[in-house]
Amino acid sequence: VAIIGTVILSQSSGPAEAGTLPPPFPFAGEILTVLGSLLFTCQLLALDRYGKDSDAARMTLNMFGVTALLSILTGAVIGGREIYSTAVLGAVLNDSLLLMALLSVIVFSSVVAMHLMNTWQPMITPAKASVVYCLEPVFATLFSVLFATEQLTLLTFIGGAVILCAVLIVALAPTE
Numbered sequence: 001v002a003i004i005g006t007v008i009l010s011q012s013s014g015p016a017e018a019g020t021l022p023p024p025f026p027f028a029g030e031i032l033t034v035l036g037s038l039l040f041t042c043q044l045l046a047l048d049r050y051g052k053d054s055d056a057a058r059m060t061l062n063m064f065g066v067t068a069l070l071s072i073l074t075g076a077v078i079g080g081r082e083i084y085s086t087a088v089l090g091a092v093l094n095d096s097l098l099l100m101a102l103l104s105v106i107v108f109s110s111v112v113a114m115h116l117m118n119t120w121q122p123m124i125t126p127a128k129a130s131v132v133y134c135l136e137p138v139f140a141t142l143f144s145v146l147f148a149t150e151q152l153t154l155l156t157f158i159g160g161a162v163i164l165c166a167v168l169i170v171a172l173a174p175t176e
């Protein structure tokens with residue numbers, strides 16, 4: 001039910017402002033959103049199975065190592081070798097605003113958040129963890145509406161409502 005809600009919520013409600021870069025293929029954002037949800041579900045289940053017996057810091061380091069390797073390979077396939085040129089690297093290193101944004105996203109939104117997840121999620125069931133995680137796209141959309149980067153449409157409202165229904169199904173299910 002949550003995946004259906006995510007699919008509905010990720011539907012385009014108008015042209016996205018992508019600047020001068022078109023998406024690499026039609027519905028790229030929507031497809032990647034759904035794929036990300038499925039992969040995150042796999043991560044949640046793997047963390048439930050292996051997280052109880054693993055060191056959270058080591059697991060976080062391994063997750064980011066694999067993610068870095070896959071990101072580098074994906075960048076080379078999609079963006080070509082030129083994105084790893086010295087000119088591009090120099091431009092990134094000379095943009096202090098970009099570096100600060102990257103640093104804050106990497107440290108707080110990624111490393112700290114993932115380490116907290118790897119530390120505490122194994123202590124609860126995947127169903128209870130999913131209650132919290134299913135709310136993420138709802139809050140992301142809510143903040144997008146509040147910051148006026150997205151409009152609340154009937155489609156986004158229905159998608160959020162379906163996700164909230166999934167959360168309620170899990171929350172109200174009989175406990176083991």
